[in-house]
Amino acid sequence: MMTDRKLSSADEFDKALTVHAHEFGVRLGDEDRARLRDYYSLVLSWNPRLHLVAPCPPAEFATRHVLESLLALRFFPEGARVVDVGSGAGLPLIPCLVMRSDLRAVLIEASKKKSIFLQEALNRLDRRHAARVVAERFEQVEPPEADFLTCRALERFTETLPELLHWSSRVEMLLLFGGDSLRAEIERSGIPYDSKLIPQSDKRFLFVIRRAE
Helix, strand or coil, X not given: CHHHHHHHHHHHHHHHHHHHHHHHCCCCCHHHHHHHHHHHHHHHHHHHHHCCCCCCCHHHHHHHHHHHHHHHHHHCCCCCEEXXXXXXXXXXXXXXXXXXXXXXXXXXXXXXXXXXXXXHHHHHCCCCCCEEEECCCHHXXXXXXXXXXXXXXXXXXXHHHHHHHHHCCCCCEEEEEECHHXXXXXXXXXXXXXXXXXXXXXXXXXXXXXXXX
């Protein structure tokens, strides 16, 4: 019975990807959908032990987590180097890596157990050569060379933002996912930014910070 439920969940997830991809400006090929479905199944199997994401229906995972994450792709040129801070379940970078094999990434995750999941996901999705996992808090590691920084679910995000901005001072563009509290903290920093309302939401945004050249 458990297998049947998982297959049914995966089918519902796949259907939601297909139906809603255009709202997020994403084109999904059959292979993309198959890999994203494998990623979803992997998160489902590890989630009871690691609490990677809050439990949600398959369709919500497709839109709220995967398609939202893929909004970052439009900013990445060919061969972009990306550092993701607080990777957790691998959002937003693992869906992006699934879609774009040219990307090179560093996933920074403080939880040792979650970092094991991230490595397993990269292995299963055939992206182990495209990214490496660093099992440390970002403050404790030297910032890797990167053109972009992504962050979606960092613990105490608003409180940590000033330190994250300082740590990533050499990164050209930051892509930060969040709501009004994160916006207020960005404005407090005095750094110019753009914001893009995330489809199917009235309170979540993708904040884009471009560093002055």
